[in-house]
Amino acid sequence: MADEFVARSLEEIRFWSRIMKEHSLFLKLGFRCEDTQLIQEANGFYSVFEQIEAKANAFTTAADPQQIRAFNTEVCTAVSHIWVWKRKILGLILTCQLPGGNNFPLLVDHVSREANYFRNRLHELNDGQLEPLADAIIDENVFFLKIMADHAKFIGHLLDPSERKLVDQAREFSHDFDQLLFQAQDLSSMRPQSQTVPLLDQFLDQNRVSVVSLRDFKKTARDLIEACRIKSIIHPLLADHVYREAERFLTIIDMFERSLPGNSAN
DSSP states (O other): OHHHHHHHHHHHHHHHHHHHHHHHHHHHHHSOTTOHHHHHHHHHHHHHHHHHHHHHHHOOTTSOHHHHHHHHHHHHHHHHHHHHHHHHHHHHHHTTSSTTOOOOHHHHHHHHHHHHHHHHHHHHHHHTOOOOHHHHHHHHHHHHHHHHHHHHHHHHHHBOTTOHHHHHHHHHHHHHHHHHHHHHHHHHHTTTTTOOHHHHHHHHHHHHHHHHHHHHHHHHHHHHHHTTOSOBOOOHHHHHHHHHHHHHHHHHHHHHHHHSTTOTTO
């Protein structure tokens, strides 16, 4: 159990610290030139999470669990700070105090939700109180389906309007994931009666099909952006960022499917 705690903690931190670092960069790119204080704060968070990422990569799974527990607490404090910062930015945008900036309110809310998710994961690991499998399947899918729906909306808005086919595809993915999210929320509201193995298995299968399609779309878009073959204002790193999060979701779906009772891959 100690080995599993160390491995899972490091895996979460390695993935999400990079995400938090990149959020700092993306938000900075959306600020106005005169927002020097916010730009400076973004640079500070970038540095903090770059250091956390490096520290996490330096650990091995043979690390002392108590040392990792202390590291989780340290990271959790940093994540709490960036969450507060992101919510502050959202408030400034929604009260029209940053006119002319390029950060969508939904994007700022989106990145703050990911920070909150990361923080909760660290708390769960340190407390040793991970959700029961059936609850985790529903809650993780509700979270990630919303993330994927947001990504499709961002891609559609950041592509040049003249890229009509790609814009239409992004809108279709947005609609698809909105519908999947509504279905997941319905399944959630029917708990615990909805938490049967057949229903959960079908739930995961259906979501997997759509996530694979979106992942492949993101990969194509990323490759086209990196090769300068399409018109957009999407930063190449942002294109890779959303691709990695789709891959993350698929990994989680795989893990859940293997864990369901009766699965031959158990």
